[in-house]
Amino acid sequence: MITYNDGLFTITTDSFTYQMKKDAFGHLLHLYYGSPIEGDASSLLSLRDRGFSAVPYEAGLDRSYSYDYLPLEVSVLGDGDFRTPGIIIEQEDGTLSASFRYLCHRIYKGGALLEGLPCGRIDDGESLEITLKEDLSGAELILTYTAKDSSLLRGMKLVAKDKKITLKKALYSMDTIAMDQDVIWFDGRHCSERNKKRAHIDTSTLTFSSRRGATSHQMNNSFILCSHETTEDHGEAVLLSLLWSGSFTFFAEKDQYDSVRCGLGAGSEFFSYDLKNQELVLPQLLLTYSPNGLGDLSVKNNRFVTNYIRRKMTGGLKNPVLLNNWEATYFDFNGDKLISIAKEAKNLGCDLFVLDDGWFGKRNDDYSSLGDWFENRDKLGMSLDELSARIKSLGIGFGLWVEPEMVSEDSDLYRKHPEWALAVPGKAPTRGRHQLVLDLSNREVVEYIKNTLDDLINRGNLDFMKWDYNRFITDFHSSVTLPGRIEYDYIKGLYSIFEYLGNKHPSLLIEGCSGGGGRFDLGMLYYTPQSWLSDDTDAIERIDIEFGSSYIYPISSFGSHVSAVPNHQTKRVTPLFTRSSVAMLGSYGLELDPTKLSEEEKAEIRREIKEYKELCPIIKDGDFYRLLNTPDASCCLSISEDKKDGVLIAVRRLSHGNPKDHYVRLKGLDNKTLYRLGDKVFYGSFLMNYGLLLPFTYSEDLEAIRVRIKAL
Numbered sequence: 214m215i216t217y218n219d220g221l222f223t224i225t226t227d228s229f230t231y232q233m234k235k236d237a238f239g240h241l242l243h244l245y246y247g248s249p250i251e252g253d254a255s256s257l258l259s260l261r262d263r264g265f266s267a268v269p270y271e272a273g274l275d276r277s278y279s280y281d282y283l284p285l286e287v288s289v290l291g292d293g294d295f296r297t298p299g300i301i302i303e304q305e306d307g308t309l310s311a312s313f314r315y316l317c318h319r320i321y322k323g324g325a326l327l328e329g330l331p332c333g334r335i336d337d338g339e340s341l342e343i344t345l346k347e348d349l350s351g352a353e354l355i356l357t358y359t360a361k362d363s364s365l366l367r368g369m370k371l372v373a374k375d376k377k378i379t380l381k382k383a384l385y386s387m388d389t390i391a392m393d394q395d396v397i398w399f400d401g402r403h404c405s406e407r408n409k410k411r412a413h414i415d416t417s418t419l420t421f422s423s424r425r426g427a428t429s430h431q432m433n434n435s436f437i438l439c440s441h442e443t444t445e446d447h448g449e450a451v452l453l454s455l456l457w458s459g460s461f462t463f464f465a466e467k468d469q470y471d472s473v474r475c476g477l478g479a480g481s482e483f484f485s486y487d488l489k490n491q492e493l494v495l496p497q498l499l500l501t502y503s504p505n506g507l508g509d510l511s512v513k514n515n516r517f518v519t520n521y522i523r524r525k526m527t528g529g530l531k532n533p534v535l536l537n538n539w540e541a542t543y544f545d546f547n548g549d550k551l552i553s554i555a556k557e558a559k560n561l562g563c564d565l566f567v568l569d570d571g572w573f574g575k576r577n578d579d580y581s582s583l584g585d586w587f588e589n590r591d592k593l594g595m596s597l598d599e600l601s602a603r604i605k606s607l608g609i610g611f612g613l614w615v616e617p618e619m620v621s622e623d624s625d626l627y628r629k630h631p632e633w634a635l636a637v638p639g640k641a642p643t644r645g646r647h648q649l650v651l652d653l654s655n656r657e658v659v660e661y662i663k664n665t666l667d668d669l670i671n672r673g674n675l676d677f678m679k680w681d682y683n684r685f686i687t688d689f690h691s692s693v694t695l696p697g698r699i700e701y702d703y704i705k706g707l708y709s710i711f712e713y714l715g716n717k718h719p720s721l722l723i724e725g726c727s728g729g730g731g732r733f734d735l736g737m738l739y740y741t742p743q744s745w746l747s748d749d750t751d752a753i754e755r756i757d758i759e760f761g762s763s764y765i766y767p768i769s770s771f772g773s774h775v776s777a778v779p780n781h782q783t784k785r786v787t788p789l790f791t792r793s794s795v796a797m798l799g800s801y802g803l804e805l806d807p808t809k810l811s812e813e814e815k816a817e818i819r820r821e822i823k824e825y826k827e828l829c830p831i832i833k834d835g836d837f838y839r840l841l842n843t844p845d846a847s848c849c850l851s852i853s854e855d856k857k858d859g860v861l862i863a864v865r866r867l868s869h870g871n872p873k874d875h876y877v878r879l880k881g882l883d884n885k886t887l888y889r890l891g892d893k894v895f896y897g898s899f900l901m902n903y904g905l906l907l908p909f910t911y912s913e914d915l916e917a918i919r920v921r922i923k924a925l
């Protein structure tokens with residue numbers, strides 16, 4: 214429910230209350246965000262003379278009122294607040310000053326729909342829209358709030374009038390009155406994404422960002438604010454996650470009175486967007502709240518993402534188990550070899566064969582041909598249509614790898630259109646994997662990509678596309694777009710391609726990828742319901758990547774494959790059952806050459822694929838709980854929403870002589886229900902409060918166990 218009463222805006226669901234107040238001068242104060250409350254939360258504001266804090270002119274002789282310590286909904290540089298600002302506006306004459314005041318508001322049914330940007334697909338919720346007007350330029354800032362279940366979607370749009378303004382920073386702020394808080398972030402590197410880290414917020418400002426033009430492996434655009442005492446099972450926590458796939462900035466700091474401010478939004482130092490009689494819609498921010506610890510927070514958030522953000526496929530292959538040939542062949546293949554791999558994949562029970570890099574232009578290594586999305590007939594020994602038809606005649610779907618945002622200097626496309634690559638005139642561009650980035654802020658380029666891919670999908674009769682992105686942007690200069698607009702316009706161009714392809718080919722499943730999980734975010738999940746999780750396919754390393762990612766995203770969005778041993782990244786030899794069990798925590802697939810497997814291995818993989826298909830509804834629609842993650846062992850549980858059917862997966866990561874036992878307490882079950890686990894029967898209350906001895910056999914290294922949990 215959303216109410217407005219005498220300047221007080223209150224958004225309440227069964228799970229939280231979010232409250233703001235219009236003050237006497239029209240500024241919007243942020244009062245409260247937490248478990249549901251009744252009443253006006255401004256009673257915590259203490260008004261007294263604060264030395265050296267600026268006072269608004271309208272306050273007259275009253276020195277007790279200052280935006281330097283009051284909690285604000287919109288924090289702006291140059292309006293008497295010395296804390297880190299969320300918004301910086303440069304006026305036409307270069308002055309860094311702005312002041313936003315209440316103009317009007319409306320409350321309406323349904324969600325806030327954003328044209329050309331990802332947004333919550335909410336029809337039955339309620340939204341609040343508040344319009345603020347800027348004193349100097351007359352520009353309007355329109356804030357939107359859509360509440361549903363435990364989540365709140367915030368939106369921001371800046372509408373410039375006939376005075377030019379430049380938006381130099383555009384972050385959502387969250388102010389909290391004097392509370393000890395921690396921030397959790399997810400950092401990493403190529404092959405090691407989303408490591409969970411935590412720090413106490415204090416007076417030195419913590420800043421995390423990506424200025425890479427994409428979300429990045431190095432820093433995810435989701436953060437958790439929680440009380441200092443919050444654990445996996447107890448305490449308040451809020452997840453903030455941007456529906457955005459480009460550069461971003463986050464900061465968190467404590468002010469002089471111990472109140473916490475944090476900010477999160479699109480754009481880095483490269484962002485500077487000038488507007489005159491124009492508007493800019495900023496990406497939405499998802500907030501999810503839980504009073505019951507990080508485990509409950511991720512369950513709630515993942516339900517919301519599954520129901521309202523992640524793309525739902527209407528046709529095409531349903532949860533296909535795929536085989537991808539990348540680690541099987543790398544660039545070394547021809548059509549016949551691919552067909553024999555696809556045939557064996559079908560024999561094993563796969564639904565889809567995905568042909569990875571190296572099928573186009575004259576690409577036999579990563580030095581050429583990006584941009585030339587035409588099959589290499591000499592290499593394949595046949596046309597794309599023929600290859601596709603022959604693979605499909607085996608009774609298996611067909612998918613292709615593409616990297617449409619990139620161009621190789623050694624390509625026909627670059628020779629024809631060098632101006633389509635982002636590069637700074639007079640300066641040699643940097644190369645990444647020996648390639649340049651196309652200028653997706655240029656409509657001509659976007660049109661070219663749309664048409665080329667549309668044609669490719671038709672010619673290849675594609676069921677699936679793996680959309681890769683293998684370097685980041687360094688040279689923010691375009692032949693058509695002002696430099697400060699590129700970060701934003703590039704991503705809008707990218708989204709417009711997804712919109713176009715989604716409308717034209719609704720049953721085409723697109724898997725996101727960026728050297729693994731370098732652009733894993735809610736913006737991408739809105740268009741590409743799954744994403745290759747990491748280029749590290751080692752099962753033991755992937756447990757951490759899966760666990761880290763599960764704080765933010767549903768596990769079924771993780772592209773997860775069983776690869777060969779010794780593993781190509783770590784050289785580790787892990788039992789097939791363990792590799793498969795870890796891959797089951799995601800959208801399952803194979804990343805190996807099935808023609809090289811022994812008959813015994815083939816039989817085991819066949820059994821595993823069958824079992825995955827049985828477990829798939831739980832993995833896809835159930836709740837995921839992390840139960841244990843230590844250097845010794847990891848254990849997790851996926852349980853259907855009706856709490857009747859689940860699977861527990863545990864892996865011993867380190868072997869010891871005379872090992873200790875491992876116990877876990879289960880979560881998410883029904884106390885009074887009897888569950889069958891193998892040949893034993895337990896009440897839910899027993900498993901959740903007393904626990905379970907993990908039935909490891911200790912008979913092999915890197916052992917995994919899978920325990921099916923079924924309500925009687």
Ligand code: GLA
Nearest residue numbers: 539569570726727728729748
């Ligand atoms: C990236 C992807 C891999 C593979 C290669 C192909 O690194 O993450 O899975 O597709 O590109 O070049």
